[in-house]
Amino acid sequence: MLLYGFGAVAQSKGGGGGGKDSTPDAFEFVDQTGVALNTTITSDPITITGIDTGSSIGISGGSYSRNGGSFTSKKGTAYNGDNIRVRLTSANTYDTTKSTTLTVGGVSGTFTVITLSDTLNTTPDAFSFTQQTDVALNSTITSEPITVTGINAPAPISVSGGAYAINSGGFTSAQGSVKAGDQVRAQVQSSDTHNTTTSATVTIGGVSGSFSVTTSAFITDTTPDAFSFTAQSDVEPGSTVTSNAITVTGINAPTPISISGGLYSVNNGTFVATAGEAHVNDSVRVRLLASTEHDVTTSATLTIGGVSASFNVTTKLNSNGAFLMPPASPGNPSFESEHFSGSNNCTMCHNNLTDENGQDASIETDWSSTMMANSARDPLWKAKVRSELNRNPHLADVINDKCTRCHAPMANFEARKKGEPLEILDNGFLNADHPRHNEALNGVSCTVCHQIKNSPDLGTLSKFSGQYDIDGSKTIYGPYDDLFPNPMIMNTGYTPVYSEHVKSSKLCGTCHNLKTPFVDESGTILSTTPESEFPEQMPYSEWEHSDFASVTPRSCQQCHMSRVNGVPISNRPMWLQRRDDFALHEFVGGNKLMLDIFNNNKEQLGILSNNFEETLQKTQDQLNKSATIETVTQSLANNTLDFTLKINAQTGHKLPSAYPSRRVVLHVTVKDAQGKVVFESGKINPNGSIEGVDADMDRTTFEPHYDLITSPDQVQVYEAIMGDSTDQVTYTLLRGAQYLKDNRLLPKGFNKATAPNDIKVVGDALTDANFVGGSDQIRYQIGGLSGNSYSVEAELVHQPLAYSFAQDLFVEPDAEVQDFKTMFNASTQKTSRIVLHTFSVSK
Template structure:
């Protein structure tokens, strides 16, 4: 088999570099007459090219064509053995335009002329099916075409790629949204193989072309394809043949869900709780543009910039096939195509909150509220208000649409562009490609994408010097990730261990080694967020910390607080590995990547366990593929098989609510639910991973219960944080809460005797009678004071609940979820990590880092709780419970459960009350009110983390 897959040797390639005469039968071939792709709108050019190809006009124009061999007009592109086809394409017959032929027969090192076209007619493999058939009989079997049109201005690889089916087009008639992968365009996944060509991304060779000497490339084909072949195994055929053997080679095509403008009936309990009268019933919903428009390719000319993830997907998206190149970074569960786990870099990143950051409906509703509050604050000076809104949008999108925001900022230095990123750019669809800001919107919708992190590097902020830590916190956090050299891309592998040529050819990027990619400071850029309190300016004579504030001059005169401190929490824990000499428990040291990018995999049901992923980190055409001429030398394209060192890109926390919204409203939010390259159910598998994360990696619970008398029960619950930072962490409105139930077994089942922390079906915490607690929405008491749950050490009533959360008040003294009105910390009892210290990891340097270390401190109640602050990452709560008279102690059990809510009810209500007139809020209200969580991991709007049941002692 190995001999069948080897490429042509240097002698063959050298011989073909000589100039040759074009054969007489096609010497007078005519050009296509088509304009260049860059000269027309995408849809216009695609329709013209499609008509040209489907009418087979290239035949009438007299183009050169592949030679006939042994009475067969069709040739294979790989072996067919034991029922499996190993071709890079299906069986083909290729036609070459006169411009292409001039290059093929001339100097291959010169640029291919624009307008050159190569058309592959494709047939179900193997070619042996067509032996002895006439021209008309062969054409009758033609299933589809792939086409290459040379236009060097369109992309770095220089080609417009297209695929058209003869039997019918891919459906373009969905009433709301079309989410299939595009049939044509620049930067298509075809470069996965073609980037390995030595010149101009084509392997075209004269020995395959009619009229030239030499035998065409041939491959072994056995008889297993024949009907009735003895002991022939089942031939795996793709469900959808529109992509032919591309499907066999690891390119999937899925049926994608879509959401109609209005879907079913809303949840009546949700409606009752969240003020439905604020929202117009028939208002049109704002849809996110479909992800097929999130395409920014490497430019054909000029300086390289950010590219979207679909440009990385081709090589780093995993493969699922029984034939060529697969499976790779894919665990197949059955022969059914797409049935399995796609563990590739792109495949898991796609369904992480990072991959969805630009489309996140929760974030967009938060931004609506911030804008609405700013407009109200500056109602007497609307122009000033607009200025603050513009700067705030730009600041927020430095983390949520970072490639668009940063590329725009860079381009505005030399182009006539406004450097501040606007949210409206995200809604520029493919119909707005001529808008100068379209590209930035497409980059922005792609979220915290591949090219962002892999373009970051930093020598200046190396970890070894504490002084450099302060510089890092001052200059890099709040979404200011340092960017490396243009034209370079960075990863953890050494340069002599990287197959660099495909990436250079496809994207104009040279992969380099840089250790910063493995540093937690890479993550800390967006997970240490220092924001202004816009209604609390600092008097000029007190502005002593301006050097530590974000670099937007408009916000510098305001008091700032650290809204998100995940990196700092990790730094002040037993897990930090940047300063090992200060870590007293080095056995726990682990970077952010160590937890969120593991090398192993275990399925949620525990049936599949892989200690370390093995495979190739990229899938390109190399010397393990079928024979082809004009490949790059082996060292430049050989992606070696790795038995260790492959890190998953799952980036998973606990925001399962976000993924559930994308699961049920993917059409409204503009994304596929399945993976294109492998066909895997990527979104639903990511949700399975959240169950696993919650169960295995978040908290431990211990319960001890004892009767003090006939009806008096004492319960101690220990909650231990297993995360490498506070829990919850991230944005401040996340919360976790303890539900404690005392139940009695009876003839008719279990009866609840006492409870703390139960919820209704929409996640609001209720008392023993089922009434929503006044603390859930900060209802005011008789004195007009907003009520909340403090940090409890002892709980004795059913309206008392231990909630781990951060609560903030604004300058008016009202509880707020605004990120830019964080005046006063009223409560912060989020569970501290193991190894937390009051003066931080460097007590002798505390004064130098005080502003940042204080961001890891608990609030005023929790800091006085000795077991909470002892550095063991735990909290103990005592429940003192009086049970009803006549309770049988032998039938009593105690059940403690910790639940998590990424968006608590009070956060939702503040969104709906603050900006009901704004489109992202209306979209979130519609999604949330129609979200069906029955029977899911988020039933009753809460995620279960851990649960323990105990029998009380007597």
């Protein structure tokens, strides 16, 4: 209701005079009927408008509230824009009207409520649901809502043939009650046959309405959706090659299937060449015999219902081992520069050392066969630099600087100090004629690590990504005190001193935490600060977030540099005391692939060391210590083998860690009592690909994280998958803006709920309750097994370079890439076993 007055208005709205206006625009409340007896009833809010100063407010017969405040009946002041609600208590008799009147600045509005009738009415007005046709088969179909009207008391509601929901509640088939104004929806399951009607009938207070749905008419469709096979390259000549599986979709009736140039298999059946019949959701694979010649493409074409796709297979290049580039220069490790000295200058005093058992502990010898010593000879690094330059040539300065700070740190440091241009390939550091060539080829050498200062911010973002501090004092920081420094000072000009920081992980963090800028598809840099850059490699931060940093302290050096006792830190003077807890400079990691490539391509890569066999064995030993497998549960019942494995990580960082090409795969094989393989998940091929892994068949996809595995095409792969700024998989480092998946095994004590963004768990592993710091559990359920006993082999393997990562790189035609491809293909160390766990299960 709307009332004007309680007296004359001083002047009409909009009149002249220029004074303050305290008379609001007219307002009104929405009356309510059928309300409960003796109940507090609150109006909808009204908004005060049309005033530019405070205006008096008062009420009769009730109370009011301003802007959600307490209700009051006292006079007050209202302002433009105030939200006002009023309330009163309804009458305690039926069909009785009560009102309250609000007055603001002389303008009034009345809120009226009428109690419900003394005659209860539970029979609603008639209602009906809109029928639906052409619905999908065997689907849950929900109606549009109807509103209950015509009752003044709760009415019973029931349903037959389906379910109903009241307002936003859940669907139910149980009896209930509704009140006036409630909205009701019906739900019914459509038929599993075409052109068939099913109904649900809702009854409210004796009045019924039916909701009917009719399935679509049957139209035969034997033309499937388009499908495609992922081409495979680099295959062995004369080998049998199997495609990825495609799923037949888009048909509703059997359709012809045939092949030319190969064989096909439906639903893991026998491979055949004869024409047959395919059905919707069939899984189809193609198999062909690769050419016996090199660099030849062979095809098989599959046709289903008139739609065709070819599976193309190309055999290897460079089968004779020929390289496109001439052998590389090894550099001169006896160089001297303004700030650095080559590793060969250290050998006179720091080789020919032995421990208390007479075992060799020579520093330079151990170091010479490490990744650090050969960081600038690394053919994968050179190939990847070329690829990144090809894909973002306008960022050459960024690439050449970022990639040499830790792979060729001495050349980078001296060039930046002198204001010289930074270039790696072509006429750059790796060219034997370049003035910084020797500094570059000596890799991460003695006088780099031992000259890094203990800056106050060492171990923080400002010192990551190769931002170490080295000055011109030629101070060599070491782990021992009580030194006799004169021989080093006199022979080299460097002064040895003791400093605790060379034993700390934060020293390693200068290069082993690496953040990189990232760009969009047009090459525009999107990252704006070091914080916002992509966390390409973060082992140090992973360690910081683990028990290894605090609860059970163990530094990087303690894990990657084994210890011996009774070693003099120099072979001269002869009387120098022997030291305990001597760290062997073996810097052992898990990259057997690259060590094998170094060892087998010494001349081509300019390798000087002959110590790789020892380092390869130490690397295998390190891998063997990095994880264990145990059986948590096992059973064989109802023709189903059911077991749960627990993978225990033993590393102080994620496993695998650092460069995002690395992956760890769980390979599980089940054999029957006769030794026949009845199930295999994660089978490893000689070329490094893994059967069933999505990315190895289609590089735009990746294998999800699993908590339960039931089929061979599901494989547990612990890895980090890079994503670009459009959320697509990328293998280009400068496109890496995020991780789409990171389920790498976590070190003990790693809390995934509190991990910083740079090292967070990404994907399904984040919500996997069994994926925790130090371990992961995976359940296997394998049906269709009628035998009485089975043996299980669970093998955890490490691959430094995932097949999909390698194939993305190998599309580049450049010599650096193709030469690395030749080395990669020839290596037998693409995959290394970490641990093998076996057990048997019987009924």
